[in-house]
Amino acid sequence: MSFSMYDASIPPMIRTLQNLSKILDKAVAQAEAEKIDLATLLDARLAPDMLPFPRQIQIATDGAKGRAARLAGLEPPTFPDTETTFPELQQHIAKTIAYMQSVKPEQIGGSETRQITLKFPNRTLEFNGCEYLTGFVLPNFYFHVTTAYGLLRNKGIAIGKMDFLGGA
Numbered sequence: 098m099s100f101s102m103y104d105a106s107i108p109p110m111i112r113t114l115q116n117l118s119k120i121l122d123k124a125v126a127q128a129e130a131e132k133i134d135l136a137t138l139l140d141a142r143l144a145p146d147m148l149p150f151p152r153q154i155q156i157a158t159d160g161a162k163g164r165a166a167r168l169a170g171l172e173p174p175t176f177p178d179t180e181t182t183f184p185e186l187q188q189h190i191a192k193t194i195a196y197m198q199s200v201k202p203e204q205i206g207g208s209e210t211r212q213i214t215l216k217f218p219n220r221t222l223e224f225n226g227c228e229y230l231t232g233f234v235l236p237n238f239y240f241h242v243t244t245a246y247g248l249l250r251n252k253g254i255a256i257g258k259m260d261f262l263g264g265a
Contacts, residue, residue, distance in 0.1 A: 102209055103202040106168060106230055110161045111197050113242055116263040117157070118190045120246060124254045125183050133253075135183060141248040150248045152178070154186045157241035158193040164234040165197050167213050168226060169204035 128135050141150045148156070155178040163173035174196055180186045208226035215222045215233075224233060246261050 101202065101206065102168060102226060102230060103205040106205065106234065107165055107197055107200055107202075109235075110165070110238060111194055112263055113238070114158065114161060114190050114194050114197075116261060117154070117242055117245065118187060118194075119263075120249065120254075120256050120260050121154075121183055121187055121190075123256055123260065124249050127254055138249060138252055138254070139181065139183075141252050143244065143248060143251065147244075150245060151180050151186060153241045153245040153248065155180065155189065157238055157245065158189050160234070160238050160241065162193045162196045164229075164238070165200045165205075168208045168211070168230065168234075169200050170208070170211060171200075171204070 124138055125135065127133070128138060139150050142148070159176065159178065162176070166173035176189060176192055178189075180189050208230075211226040213224045213226060213229045215224075222233070243261075246256065250256055
């Protein structure tokens with residue numbers, strides 16, 4: 098059996114989102130136990146010009162579902178990014194995981210050479226499927242998940258590398 102575009106994209110992103118959900122649970126549990134205002138976690142940024150914690154989750158989840166759709170040749174679903182609480186962020190993660198689980202390996206099969214065009218206000222990026230996955234999708238996804246993890250860790254939440262990786 099060969100390693101496919103599906104294997105390289107959907108399962109690892111689902112697993113990482115599941116781990117992220119568990120990290121959010123740990124953050125809320127610790128905040129409640131230590132009487133930490135959840136707003137301090139939700140407002141967390143690494144630098145004044147960086148997006149706050151909820152946006153990191155929203156970008157990671159939106160990117161995951163959009164990238165799964167594009168690799169499958171589907172129109173990406175849209176979920177409004179209005180979450181302002183941990184339960185709402187958890188629902189957003191769960192909806193994203195459910196969507197990604199609906200994408201089947203055969204839909205992604207052959208996407209290595211699929212042409213993918215992303216239009217932004219200031220530029221357009223064009224990729225083949227392989228370049229899109231390895232040079233854009235995965236780095237961008239892990240950047241935002243890692244930033245969310247780092248924000249919580251910086252605020253004193255007792256999480257570690259194995260929480261991120263899913264072995265704890």
